[in-house]
Amino acid sequence: MMFIPTLNLDIAKEVSGAIFSLTRPQSVKSPDDVTQYELSVYAHPVNGQGLIQFPDDYKVYIYPDIVAAERLQSVLSSFVSAQVLSLESANAVVSFAEAHLGRVVDITEVIPPEFLAWSMTEDEARSAGFFS
Amino acid sequence: MPQPLNCGISRSLLTSVGPFILDQIGSRAAAAYSVRRLSSVYSGAALRVRRNSDSAEQDIGFTPVGNLDQDALIAFVGRNLLPNSEGTGAVAGSPGTVPTGWPWSVSPFSGLTRTISLGTVGGYNYIDVRYAGTASATTTIQLDPCPSSTVAAAVGQTWVASVSLQTIAGSIPNTNVAVGLFEMDSLGNFLAGSTSQTNFVPTGSLVNYVRSSVTGNASCAFVRMTIRVNVTNGQAVDFTLRISQPQFERTNVSTYFPTSGVAAGLGFVTTVYDQSGNSRNATQATSANQPRIMQNGFVFSAGTLFRPTTSYLGSPRRMDIPTIPFALNSVTTNSVSAAGTNTGGVVVGHLDGSSRRWYVPYVDGSNISLGYNASATAITLSSVNTNLNVVTGIGSAANAAGFYNGTQAGTATVATDSQDGTNWSIGSNKAAGPSFSLYYIGSISESLIFQEAISDPTRQAIEKNQGTYYGITVA
Numbered sequence: 022m023m024f025i026p027t028l029n030l031d032i033a034k035e036v037s038g039a040i041f042s043l044t045r046p047q048s049v050k051s052p053d054d055v056t057q058y059e060l061s062v063y064a065h066p067v068n069g070q071g072l073i074q075f076p077d078d079y080k081v082y083i084y085p086d087i088v089a090a091e092r093l094q095s096v097l098s099s100f101v102s103a104q105v106l107s108l109e110s111a112n113a114v115v116s117f118a119e120a121h122l123g124r125v126v127d128i129t130e131v132i133p134p135e136f137l138a139w140s141m142t143e144d145e146a147r148s149a150g151f152f153s
Numbered sequence: 154m155p156q157p158l159n160c161g162i163s164r165s166l167l168t169s170v171g172p173f174i175l176d177q178i179g180s181r182a183a184a185a186y187s188v189r190r191l192s193s194v195y196s197g198a199a200l201r202v203r204r205n206s207d208s209a210e211q212d213i214g215f216t217p218v219g220n221l222d223q224d225a226l227i228a229f230v231g232r233n234l235l236p237n238s239e240g241t242g243a244v245a246g247s248p249g250t251v252p253t254g255w256p257w258s259v260s261p262f263s264g265l266t267r268t269i270s271l272g273t274v275g276g277y278n279y280i281d282v283r284y285a286g287t288a289s290a291t292t293t294i295q296l297d298p299c300p301s302s303t304v305a306a307a308v309g310q311t312w313v314a315s316v317s318l319q320t321i322a323g324s325i326p327n328t329n330v331a332v333g334l335f336e337m338d339s340l341g342n343f344l345a346g347s348t349s350q351t352n353f354v355p356t357g358s359l360v361n362y363v364r365s366s367v368t369g370n371a372s373c374a375f376v377r378m379t380i381r382v383n384v385t386n387g388q389a390v391d392f393t394l395r396i397s398q399p400q401f402e403r404t405n406v407s408t409y410f411p412t413s414g415v416a417a418g419l420g421f422v423t424t425v426y427d428q429s430g431n432s433r434n435a436t437q438a439t440s441a442n443q444p445r446i447m448q449n450g451f452v453f454s455a456g457t458l459f460r461p462t463t464s465y466l467g468s469p470r471r472m473d474i475p476t477i478p479f480a481l482n483s484v485t486t487n488s489v490s491a492a493g494t495n496t497g498g499v500v501v502g503h504l505d506g507s508s509r510r511w512y513v514p515y516v517d518g519s520n521i522s523l524g525y526n527a528s529a530t531a532i533t534l535s536s537v538n539t540n541l542n543v544v545t546g547i548g549s550a551a552n553a554a555g556f557y558n559g560t561q562a563g564t565a566t567v568a569t570d571s572q573d574g575t576n577w578s579i580g581s582n583k584a585a586g587p588s589f590s591l592y593y594i595g596s597i598s599e600s601l602i603f604q605e606a607i608s609d610p611t612r613q614a615i616e617k618n619q620g621t622y623y624g625i626t627v628a
Contacts, residue, residue, distance in 0.1 A: 022587070041440060045208035054210045055423035056203050058439040061469065063586060074587055075441070082415050084207070085241065123242060123253055123414050143587055152586035 024146045025073045025136050028105075033062040033071030039096040040131065043089045043118060044082050060128075065151055072151050075128055083131075085122040093118055093131065106133055173219060174618045175428065178611045180485075180603055182429040183477050186579065187599040188461045189622065190219030191428040200463075201424035202446055204230045206410075206417045212426075213446075221461045223452050231410030231417030232402040232450030234304050235378065239278045239413045240396075245271045252280070253414075254300045264289035265390055274359060277411055279397035281321055286391075288326075288384040298399040299378040302341035303416070305449075306376040308368050313406045314378045315363040316399040318355040323392035328354055330394065331381045333364045334401075339374035346370075350379060359395060363406050376401075403450050420447035422463050425472055425579065435472035435579050444470045444580060444597070455491045455596045456541035458624035462596040465580045466493050469592040474577035477602055479503075479511075481526060481568045484548045485603040485612075486513035489619050491541040491596050492521070498593040499524070500544070501600045502582035505572045512582065513546035514555070516593070523555035525565050532563040541598070543619050543627055549606030559616045559628035577602070598623060 027033040034057075041059035059081065061074040083089065094115045100106035110133040118131055129137055146152065175185060175192040185191050188199060198212035199221055211229045214222050242253030248260035249269030260267035265288060270281040284294060298316070306312065312334055333350025335343055349366035368376060378401040384390055398409045402418070410417045421443035427433040437443045444463045446453060455462040465471075490500045497516030502524070504510055512524025514534055521538070523546045525531035534544060534557035545556040552564040576583040579600055580593045599619065607615075620627030 024587075037439065041208075044440075049207050049209035051210060053201075053212075054203075055201060055436050055438055056208065056210065056440050056443070060441050061439055061587070079441075084414060125415075146587075152588070 022074060022076055022143055023140045024143065024151075025132070025140050026149070027071035027073065029069050030062060030064040030071040033073050034058060035096050035099075036073060037062050039093050040081060040128070042092040043131065044084055045089075046084050046086050047088050063151055065149075066153055067150055072146060079128040080125050081128050081131065082125045083118055083121050083123065087119070087122075090115055090118045090122070097133065100133075106135055110135055174615060177614050177618060178607075180605060180607045180611050182601050183604045184427050184431060184433040184474060184602045185429040185600075186425040186427060186435055188221045188463065189599070190215045192430075195428040195430065197426050197428070199426060200422050200446065201426070202226065202229065203421045203423050203440070203443065204417065205419035205421065206231060206412050206415045208440070210423055223461060226420065226447065226452060227450070228408065230420035230447045231412070232407050233400045233410040233412055233417045234403070234450065235299050235399055235401045236303060236412055236416045237414060238298065238399050239411045240280050240298070241413045243269060243271055243280055245269050252298070254303075255298050256295065256300060257297070258295045261286075262294065263292050263384065265294070265384070274397055277398050277409070279395050281393050281395050283322070283393040284382075284390055288386055288388045288390055291386040292384060294382040294384060296380040296382065296394070296396060297377060298380065298396070299401060301337060301377055302375045304376050304401060306336070306368055306373055308371050308373045310368050311365060311404050312368065312376055313363060313365045313402050313404070314400075315361055315406055316380060317359050317361045317397040318353065319359040319395040320355045320357055321393040321395050325355060325392050325394065326382060326384045326388055326390050329383070330355055331379065331383070332362050333379055334366050335377045335379055336368050336370045336373040337375040337377060338372045341375060344370045344372055347373065350381070355394065359397065361398070365406075418447060418450035420445065422446050422472070425463070433475045433477065435474045437470075437472050442470055444472065453596060455598060456624045460598060460623050462491070462598040464493075464596050465593045466595065469581065469587065471581040471583070471592065472579040473583055474579065474602075476574045477577055477604065478572065478574035479604050480571045481509065481511065481548045481553065482550050483605055484511065485545065485601075485605065485607045486511065487543070487545040487601040487612075487615055488513055488597065489541065489543055489599040489623055489625070490593070492516045492537065492539050492593075493595040494539070495537045496590065497537075497595045498591050499581050500593055500597055501577075501579055501602070502591070503572065503574070503577045504582035505570075505576065509568070509570055509572065510582070511546070511548070511572070514544045516595070517590075521557065523553070523565075525553045526568045526570070531565045534562040539595070541623055541625055543616050543625055545612055545616060547606050547612065556612065556616070558625060559613070559620070
């Protein structure tokens with residue numbers, strides 16, 4: 022199981038939501054739908070950091086719908102603006118998604134390597150104060 | 154979505170098919186969740202379900218007698234285990250591009266050229282494939298709509314392959330198109346002698362052909378649907394075959410369900426609707442945490458009567474319940490569940506900010522217990538087992554008591570703490586974080602919560618009703 026920290030819970034939810042958007046066509050969206058996120062997220066009880074959780078071998082299907090890739094680009098752009106992600110990395114991830122429309126891919130392929138570099142184990146997340 | 158009571162359904166009609174469990178008792182539930190109808194005055198759905206094939210969601214209701222409407226569920230989720238039955242990714246031309254994941258013979262093939270044309274019929278895609286030339290070998294043209302190792306299987310299973318075929322032009326070599334399956338081992342290799350297929354003769358009309366098979370090789374780990382045409386060395390070939398609506402499913406042939414990247418047959422629960430009238434619907438907005446209601450085209454079932462159930466196998470899965478304030482000396486929770494393993498976790502749980510628990514029940518490697526106040530295992534109800542069981546926990550002014558299949562199993566000293574009620578959930582306690590030991594690994598069919606200590610006659614009426622419906626022996 023992998024855990025990736027984010028600046029706050031909203032960012033963790035946004036990333037999880039963007040990944041869920043990759044997996045579904047826009048045409049089946051309904052106002053009554055409940056599902057918004059792909060991955061579990063947690064908030065740090067003290068400093069408000071967010072945390073994204075997923076199994077090491079988790080795979081996602083990229084629906085052949087360009088809007089999904091645009092959503093991913095929109096989310097990653099905010100990280101670029103905040104200078105926590107390089108434009109090159111953001112573009113590489115979006116390009117990968119667009120090149121793999123209709124394919125099942127490892128989730129680590131659609132998460133920028135800078136973020137993966139911050140990943141931690143459950144024990145490390147507990148040591149950092151999560152889940153207490 | 155929350156439904157107003159009696160919306161669109163006459164009460165006289167509903168009461169005529171009861172009695173339902175909440176009609177039989179005097180107490181008013183604070184929340185009531187089930188895969189069956191619990192009340193004659195509740196007119197909403199049982200569950201909201203997300204299908205895996207495209208993540209669309211739909212409410213699933215009840216049959217007229219109050220069972221889960223499995224026909225509607227299967228129709229929505231689908232049973233087609235081919236991941237790309239609509240043939241997306243195909244490009245017309247000669248040789249053209251075959252659909253994503255369809256392992257067709259490369260072109261040119263044994264002296265034959267291939268041309269692909271695309272279109273729709275009846276709202277579904279078709280592929281017209283033409284092979285022409287003189288065959289340079291006695292061989293088989295492979296038109297399989299199914300990757301080698303994506304459909305898991307085992308020996309002794311019934312599989313149904315179906316596809317609509319039409320001869321558009323020319324004559325099919327050797328007259329026949331074979332439709333059926335190959336059995337494969339865990340590495341995706343063909344298992345010798347484990348082919349089941351029927352030769353059909355496609356006509357000038359689009360006709361659906363069906364082949365049912367039972368896997369017979371003990372090493373079978375995958376199955377692959379096949380569509381094949383045999384050619385003979387030196388044979389002049391020129392035919393165009395239309396292929397549409399391929400479907401590969403377990404047990405029975407059902408209505409065609411189109412897929413375009415992800416197989417059907419897998420359904421998740423996004424909402425378990427509250428039938429108490431209090432609109433405390435239990436929800437899960439994160440797909441990775443949603444329990445399942447269908448897998449491989451089958452509805453999960455539990456107990457000797459095989460009633461539908463929701464599966465919490467593969468942690469962490471959990472349905473979150475809106476706030477239900479209560480006190481540890483004035484609360485009742487009842488559940489019908491079956492642990493899938495000997496470390497089942499929490500069926501219905503609440504954990505407050507000071508680590509005071511209300512778990513009904515908590516399953517660990519040794520026992521099924523009532524979690525109460527400071528202890529996750531305050532009252533031992535039974536040794537651990539994987540049967541479908543009825544468990545009731547009652548916190549009263551006298552004591553906290555646990556009941557296992559109708560028999561009182563023990564008591565604990567009463568505590569008077571009032572809880573803010575914000576951390577209720579089904580399948581764990583809402584404050585569990587990633588701690589897998591608290592996530593329930595099993596199936597959950599029904600959960601009732603009361604903001605009071607219900608009476609003995611009320612408890613017995615509930616448990617007897619559940620025992621009768623689910624096939625559980627209740628004392």
